[in-house]
Amino acid sequence: MTKIQILGSGCDKCKKLADNAKLAAERLNLPCEIEKIEEINQITAFGVMMTPALVVNGKVVSSGKVLTADEIAGFLTAPACDCGGQCASSEAQATDSPCCSGAPAEAAAPCCCGDGGAEKGSTSCCCGDGDRTKKIMTIVLLIFIAASIVFMAVKRLADPFASSASPVETEQADFPGTK
Known part of the structure; x- marks a missing residue:
């Protein structure tokens, strides 16, 4: 089951992001658990400095903006790799990397940001380097x-x-x- 967490104070933007996440999961017929986190200490534990933020399966995929249901659906259908959801972007999908090819994670070669593909932060990695x-x-x-x-x-x-x-x-x- 997919776990979606909405990080924010409970403002209108946070509520809109939660509604869009629920709509995206419904459109995909994806069973998921949606949790709203409003406690500042829990939010900062994710490394988030701007809210609202969206966390999918423990990975922060967006912060500081309200994503549309379609954008969230892209993160929910991205291959299961350690990209922080970046494989869902159209630029990433245009690469030849197995991480971003849309192939199931089991069939793909080791993820480009994981422990077998290109080095993290290299230009050949489709997943980018948000840590930088x-x-x-x-x-x-x-x-x-x-x-x-x-x-x-x-x-x-x-x-x-x-x-x-x-x-x-x-x-x-x-x-x-x-x-």
């Missing part, structure tokens, strides 16, 4: 945070007396000879 994008975004965010901290430290060093003097001391400094 996440790593790049994380690095960019960390660089931004580090730059902000350095900027604040440099600003503080350039004017060390800006926040150390109390208002009373500042007033007395304006009037020489008063104590």
Whole structure:
């Protein structure tokens, strides 16, 4: 049985994604379990930073947008390989890889993103490398945070007396000879 999980706060977009997932499963006559996950800790455990997100059989296949029933059906009918559902895309299906050929997983050669096909992240792999994008975004965010901290430290060093003097001391400094 296929397990579909909808990750989100319960907003209208999350509800629409759940409705579209149910419609896709009904159209395919696919027995499935649909679970809505609204707890933020459970959502972040999937590595999802934008909701709504769609998880099929434990793999995040989409986040940050509401997929149509047809798009979801593509993920539900994709070969059972470790592609994160990317084999359902039209670009992936245009390749000669057995992972994306539409052949049943048992008849196909080892999945292109699994433990026998092309190396994960290579250009010959139909499944892409979503982890690379996440790593790049994380690095960019960390660089931004580090730059902000350095900027604040440099600003503080350039004017060390800006926040150390109390208002009373500042007033007395304006009037020489008063104590």
